Amino acid sequence: MRRWLIVAIATPALAGAAFAVLHFWPIVKPESVKDLTGDPGKGAYLARMSGCIACHTNAAEGGKPLAGGLRLPTDFGTFYSPNLTTDPQHGIGSWTIEDFATALRQGISPEGAPYYPSFPYPFYSSFSDQDIADLWAAFKTVPPVAKASKTHDMLPPFNLRAGLKVWRALYHQPETLKQIPEKSPIWNRGRFIVEGPAHCAACHTPRNMLGARQAEMALHGAETLPDGGKSPPITSAALKKEGWTVGSLSYALKTGIMPNGDVFGGSMAEVVRDGTTFLTEDDREAIATYLLEREK
Template identity: 35%
Template sequence: MTIKRIVTTAFILACGAGSAALIYAWQPALPPIAPPSPTGFDASEVRYGADLALIGDCRTCHTAPGGRTFAGGLAMPTPFGTIYSTNITPDARTGIGQWSLEAFTRAMREGVDREGRHLYPAFPYDHFSLTTDVDMKALYAFLMTRDPIVAEAPANDLPFPINVRLVLAGWKLLFFHPARYTTDPTHDDIWNRGRYLVEGLAHCGACHTPRNFMGAETRSEDYAGGEVEGWSAFPLGRLSPAPIPWTEDALNHYLREGWQAHHGVALGPMRPVVENLAEAPAQDVAAMAHYLASLGATAGPSVQIPTVSPDASGQRPQSAGWQAAISTPAAGGPIGRAIFSAACASCHLSERPLPLGGVDLALSTSLSASTPQNLLDIVLNGVPASDGNPALIMPGFAGSMTNATLASLLTFLRVEVAGKSAWPDLPAAVAAARKAASPPIHVRATR
């Protein structure tokens, strides 16, 4: 075969492969519709859709700080660039007012919008694909009865070739394998309901599962922990680093209230999640807790928390970890102990119960985690007030503690209170957290 024939054959094969790829990647636009009248939807279906939207955390991702609910525009940083959420109100020009139920369902299950463009997996259609027809119809009814808002989302800031949406077809071919949800007959209805919500609309694995270099969830490591918006999403189930196993009751309280006395407080990206779940049907949240408790050794034998007598200052440490930390010198040294006594003890060693007092740091998952990332975020930024609602609150110390002070405090907490070995490269972690620290912006949206 001559060189000319080889080149010609290679060219033909390349053209054939390219054509096949384009045929696979191309999706047709679906016909636009006139925005449906809100009065055309059943009221009970709309209410059910509102509950599903709370579980799906829709208003959090589709509401920009200070913006109108569901109008989009929220910047979502990813390792590949910044993606902006879209307007999902029924505005005909900038929202989804011209979308039929078919178009809405395709976006949720296949990650393709009405115009035929592939959607970035920052929109977790790999989870939403499990949604049943009944629930899809209810969600559609709820969104189509919102106030239409004119709001154009900013253009995504992504490098080439990621900014070419056809490339996403290749990503889907490798990592997106949609399947309809099927119940497991070996478990009861509550477990199946919880699994359906956790794996589907609630998309818990989107944060709590690690991702590979192409941004896809590593399915062989489900719920082994992930990173999101500068926070660690802790492992769930048997991989949880929590000093005390998560029980079903503890999970249910945490998901509804945003804190749990033996584990800590929901902060960072988890805070709006629990705020939404606080308004969701109690039986659905209980089903989610039931399923999550089944993932591993979260519901083991109950752990008795030792009580100790008041110390010389009249304060009563809340657990044995505190007793050891205050009565014996260790690696944290007197500096870390002194900082804790001056800045933290008045809340965390008070006898006030939650939510008025501080959580028992000896039992906090943040102290037992593999990295100090979350603890640093909390100490630097604090726990902001929740728009006048009764909730835990804590001042941030970014302006009053130096990096050396923070390192001493964290060493005291990690070594002397949690009883763990010191975090490696803590000064570098403190410096990085300081550089990234900024007061968290939180807007509590309403229906």
């Protein structure tokens, strides 16, 4: 009886101590962004490529561009995209460029809190200082919208944001993409887009029970997406088996029309509508080239 009493008293205390350790566990690395002049036009293009407009604009309910509020239901709870306008209270108007870089490349808020991986920051770790400067210049042109997004509605224990620090330790291993000299410039450009800003693997890779991508199955498709749909494999072998060519895939990324005359549906239709249709022909060709020539 005494032993069980000790356990009953000690367990909450140990849990509290563990949570305190997690809460104060420092994970941020100070960002030092070079003093570069940003090009808002290039930044806006990169933002399109990165899916910022699609994910942070609740167009179905008449939301303003980048004002957030888009609902994303998952098995872990419901996420709502944040306000990214220049409003200082509800958006990012009070941020510094270092705050911006830390959020994008590390997935950490100005307050030092980790972001949920529904924000695909692992794919943005390869952004250069110039990329950051260009994006920052573009976001500074966004009109402020004085409206707060909704708070995430997460299921326990995922509502304890400090627990994300453990998740990051297990699964977040950011890598900087380096040029592969033996590959063509167009292949390397496609690799940067697919593996970086376009974050294709976010939807086209299966995940484990904790929501982490199964790296060994990259681009092999996913059976369950947040919208209830599923994504097909887009490995080189799978695309070639379905008869895709660089030309037909590049065209589909512009128009949404597949070689059989059908059109993309679901979230892929949104990707084309809000993202890839705005890319240059060279970049769409680069994406298609990389996917069809990717070795894995």
